[in-house]
Amino acid sequence: MRSFFASVVLCLTCALTALPASAAENEELPWRHGAALIGALKYPEGFKHFDYVNPEAPKGGTARLAGTGTFDTLNVVAQKGTLPLGIGYIYDQLMADSLDESSAQYGLIAEALQYPDDYSWVKYRLNPAARWHDGTPITAEDVVWSFEQWTTHSPQRKYYYRNVVSAEATGEREVKFTFDQSGNRELPKILGQLFVMPKHWWTGTNADGKPRDISAGTLEPPLGSGPYRIGTVVPGRSISYERVDDYWAKDLNVNLGKYNFDEIRYEFYRDETVEVEAFKADQFDWRIEPTAKNWMTAYDVPPVQRGDIVKEEFDQPSRGRGLMLGFIANTRRDKLSDPRVRRALNYAFNFEETNRTIFFDLYDRIDSYFFGTELASSGLPEGRELEILNEVRDQVPPEVFAEPFTNPVAEDPRQERNNLRKALELFKQAGYVQKGRQLVNAETGEPFTLEFLLNGSRFERIGLRYQDTLKKIGIELTLRPVDSSQYVNRVRSRDFDLIYTGWAQSLSPGNEQRTFWGSSAADVEASQNYAGVKDPAIDHLIDRIILATDRDELIAATRALDRVLLWHHFVVPGWTSLDTRVAHWNRFSHPEQLPEYAIGFPEVWWYDEAKAAKVGAPN
Numbered sequence: 001m002r003s004f005f006a007s008v009v010l011c012l013t014c015a016l017t018a019l020p021a022s023a024a025e026n027e028e029l030p031w032r033h034g035a036a037l038i039g040a041l042k043y044p045e046g047f048k049h050f051d052y053v054n055p056e057a058p059k060g061g062t063a064r065l066a067g068t069g070t071f072d073t074l075n076v077v078a079q080k081g082t083l084p085l086g087i088g089y090i091y092d093q094l095m096a097d098s099l100d101e102s103s104a105q106y107g108l109i110a111e112a113l114q115y116p117d118d119y120s121w122v123k124y125r126l127n128p129a130a131r132w133h134d135g136t137p138i139t140a141e142d143v144v145w146s147f148e149q150w151t152t153h154s155p156q157r158k159y160y161y162r163n164v165v166s167a168e169a170t171g172e173r174e175v176k177f178t179f180d181q182s183g184n185r186e187l188p189k190i191l192g193q194l195f196v197m198p199k200h201w202w203t204g205t206n207a208d209g210k211p212r213d214i215s216a217g218t219l220e221p222p223l224g225s226g227p228y229r230i231g232t233v234v235p236g237r238s239i240s241y242e243r244v245d246d247y248w249a250k251d252l253n254v255n256l257g258k259y260n261f262d263e264i265r266y267e268f269y270r271d272e273t274v275e276v277e278a279f280k281a282d283q284f285d286w287r288i289e290p291t292a293k294n295w296m297t298a299y300d301v302p303p304v305q306r307g308d309i310v311k312e313e314f315d316q317p318s319r320g321r322g323l324m325l326g327f328i329a330n331t332r333r334d335k336l337s338d339p340r341v342r343r344a345l346n347y348a349f350n351f352e353e354t355n356r357t358i359f360f361d362l363y364d365r366i367d368s369y370f371f372g373t374e375l376a377s378s379g380l381p382e383g384r385e386l387e388i389l390n391e392v393r394d395q396v397p398p399e400v401f402a403e404p405f406t407n408p409v410a411e412d413p414r415q416e417r418n419n420l421r422k423a424l425e426l427f428k429q430a431g432y433v434q435k436g437r438q439l440v441n442a443e444t445g446e447p448f449t450l451e452f453l454l455n456g457s458r459f460e461r462i463g464l465r466y467q468d469t470l471k472k473i474g475i476e477l478t479l480r481p482v483d484s485s486q487y488v489n490r491v492r493s494r495d496f497d498l499i500y501t502g503w504a505q506s507l508s509p510g511n512e513q514r515t516f517w518g519s520s521a522a523d524v525e526a527s528q529n530y531a532g533v534k535d536p537a538i539d540h541l542i543d544r545i546i547l548a549t550d551r552d553e554l555i556a557a558t559r560a561l562d563r564v565l566l567w568h569h570f571v572v573p574g575w576t577s578l579d580t581r582v583a584h585w586n587r588f589s590h591p592e593q594l595p596e597y598a599i600g601f602p603e604v605w606w607y608d609e610a611k612a613a614k615v616g617a618p619n
Helices: 140-153 155-160 187-192 272-280 292-298 302-306 339-347 351-357 383-390 413-429 460-471 484-492 512-517 536-546 551-568 609-615
Strands: 034-036 062-068 095-097 104-107 110-114 121-126 164-171 174-179 228-234 238-243 263-269 286-288 309-314 322-329 432-435 438-441 449-455 476-482 498-505 571-573 580-585
Touching: 034 187, 062 272, 062 286, 104 110, 110 187, 121 140, 121 187, 140 155, 140 164, 140 174, 155 512, 174 187, 263 272, 272 286, 272 292, 302 309, 322 339, 339 413, 339 571, 351 460, 383 551, 413 432, 449 460, 449 484, 460 476, 476 484, 512 536, 536 551
Parallel strands: 062 263, 449 476, 449 498
Antiparallel strands: 034 104, 095 104, 110 121, 121 174, 164 174, 228 238, 238 263, 286 580, 309 580, 322 498, 322 571, 432 438
């Protein structure tokens, strides 16, 4: 289960048939203050605040952050344009996520929820205090209307909410969602992540008297209900969010000690080199450093030596996240539809040399779609995992049962040559031969070429190394850096051979797996099924995850899925570090105990006047 604009929705026009009404619907069911996907909630009803906050944290100051790229819309619903970072701060969800539980939610707009044992529906009871920033109450009608808008205008969310067959107001402050299946325990939590939109604002008119259109992009600051409202906007360059002093939920237990900055501001940079220099020049305060070379060489500057800039490494994000990053092959392209070709591309990638010469040996090679967690497969399948895999034995690669997945290793030139020979043998099996210095289709004579689509220039150095290696076996790899808007549009329309991106997982995977590799998501625009996976065995394993009845079954089914995905070679696995590297100006403090699964910045940090005075005023 994932949050924050995770792909979700209802298909009111889909040919879905609701199950018969559950007998439990006619019984008196308890209203719950929260819900956990599997297991018990950590926090009891009436808890005062989350353990990872300082309820006495001072309010004030500004947190200045940065984004790479640009933005051209403030409408989160319409799938047009590029949104700015931080836009989620202006909206509330029905339920608030806990950052120290793997998958748990507590009341926010909805003060309580109710569902039967078979999970065939869920009701939310709205908090009577819930208000929009203009003082108008948040209503059941707002919730239903929001759901309809999301599912109408966002294909990704329409797909994610496809198991919802109706959304209706069942009382002045009650909303009911009915599902087309039972046993899917994640559906109530997915609906809890719904961002509620103000119907009265979106169906009204703007300052020019023109009707607003929620299906279109806009730079008019929208009305929200969250802890911040939009302040100053410089289209494409910067946006600020101002803390709402009379925010209706500021004293709720899920919000105490949070949202302490008076202002959160984002500056956007199109060039990463310029962005790093701007950070060192005190143009913004906080930078997650994704580039190993920068971490090792770019911060040897006086502010770091004086302690004005602090370099820290946090392991919290990796505790609650499985991760797959890599070169994703678009299997919709005929030349990439053969798994032998995709496996060959892995043999042609020399990670060890890249790690040594470019990454300062700071990274580990990824070998699982749930890397770094107990959900990752290892060794050969056994026990419950093997039982699940036996259900699809005839539909998956035989290596799943016979050989643990490992990436090729090239510690020296001899190993690299062996790997390239194996790559050429796989290409030969797939119908390609070397002709002169080119690898060509044996039947058509067409050269095998690839285009690597890049979002900006960050991965050009890696791409050039990969280009040199592929050239040794006759493959021309073209690097195609484009700006953020072009990149987003081309990925959405599946106009690429290779991209480097990936998927972040939770410790409780569920319905989002359908959007990652479900067959029905392969042709959905803007879904995260980048590779175009269409496989009935994978669909079956996803269903086993979604309908798992206990933690052991969930782990076994996830490991089974992981193993099958790996042996299909949809990705040339990339690299990661289990530590998140952060450089920040020393103007902030945080609770002694950070959340178990997140750094919590800027949500639970605060502006420290004493530290800021020592560092000096921002430039």
